[in-house]
Amino acid sequence: MKADFLLIGQGLAGTILSYRLFRAGYTVHLIDDAHPSASSRVAAGLYNPVTGRKMIKTWMADILFAEIEPFYQEMEGFLNQKLLHPQGIFRPFISFEEQNEWLAKSADDQFEGFIKEVFTGPQFPGVNDGMGGLLLKKAGYVDIPVLLQAYRTWAKSQGLMTEAVFSRNQLKRGKDGDWEYQDLTAGGLIFTNGIRAKDQGFFDWLPFAPVKGEILTLRQDFYSSKIINRGVFRIDLGNGLGKVGATYDNRNIDLEPTAAARQEILDKLRQLIPEKVLEILHHQVGVRPATPDRRPILGKHPSEENVYLFGGLGAKGVSLAPYFSRKMVDFLHSGEEPQKEVNINRFFKYI
Incomplete structure (x- = not known):
């Protein structure tokens, strides 16, 4: 098999960038193992133009x-x-x-x-x-789990998806400078697998600042056509169900749901919506691939040819991905450098 680009990771970043590349006429292939730490698989998918404790208009x-x-x-x-x-x-x-x-x-x-x-x-x-x-x-909000599964199904039907753990040991340079991986040859390698991009050697110097987040799906005798947001958000899923969260923990970066986070969410929900919680159906955990400056990372490896990264979308991935995936495609197509706030070169000092 041959592809213009091999993308490692099919979370929100990998899904949207590969779609952009495909629509631009490039051939793509994805490798993904549906790792449970992928925050995309549990994220609520909110897009909100005014955020934070001080309620300021979000960047850009x-x-x-x-x-x-x-x-x-x-x-x-x-x-x-x-x-x-x-x-x-x-x-x-x-x-x-x-x-x-x-x-x-x-x-x-x-x-x-x-x-x-x-x-x-x-x-x-x-x-x-x-x-x-x-x-x-x-x-x-965007239903990210549905988006990821639907895109995965499509990619598999087109022969563009390998469901496996990516292994750096199986990656090698071809004679013409392309990348060879198992039976695939690709012109470029793009890491779109969040903080796990640090595990493959190319980008182990990037200063990701991962944040653990926990979220509940629960049942209440409550309905709202709006997302209610103060301290926690509550998205109405219909039939008395709501998705409520999320916590932010930058110290304990693991995948274990905690009683403390559960209680924190419930306490804040009670202040916002006093209606009794009848049942907790799911308690989920994800690790957001945040960065120290809370800006995404786009660009090329400083020394390895045809190795790129698109990630660091953090908690605002739904809002950031459409625009910056387009800018990443522009960079791959014409060499137009991403703006300095998101350019990977801002972290070269850490090498």
Whole structure:
């Protein structure tokens, strides 16, 4: 088999970049072992233009959010699957000062297009929103597990997927400089496997800052057409089910669900939505491939020819992947360097 690019990892990064390359006319092949640490497989898939404790507009929001919904709609058509769930995100106020602050910000040009409405009184039955809240638009979630499985099924049907653990020992250079791996020859090698890219020797110097996250799927007598978000988010899955999370732990990077994280999520949910939790169906764990500056990593290995990395998407992968996968394809096609904030060369000092 021959391919222009061999991609290692079929999480969100590998799925979207390989799709972009395929649509651009390149031949691709993926190797993936569905490792349980892949955060993509448990991620809620939120895209939210105003985030953080200080509720600031997310980095590059005006550019990134123009691509999110059109891109995932395109993938829905390609895979014939429902993936995109545009929903408002509602954040209740906890003080009159916060309410007044957002009434003022709603007239600020920088938030134009992202604020749907500012409420000064309760709006959503069952939510602790006595002081009203902020309703954001251009927000929602992407069903990442469905996306990954549908794309995997398609890739396998086309002979573009190898389900196996990638082994560096089986990788070698061909006579013409291409990469040879088992029965595959590829012009370029792209690591799209998150923090596991450090395990294969090429990128062991990258300073990933992984974050463990835990998330619950539970049952309540509660329904909302909006994502409710304060301390934790709650995505309504229908039939009384909700996905609630997430925790952030940058010290204990393992795959073990913890009672402490479970209780933290439930306590914060109780403050947000007092309705009793009837049942916890799933308690899942993933490790986000974050970076010290919370920016993705794009580019070429500093010394190895035809070795690249696309990753570090962290907790905002759904928002970052559509735009920066396009920029990665531009780089691979024409050599157009990614912008400095995401360029891999910002970490060359660690070599």
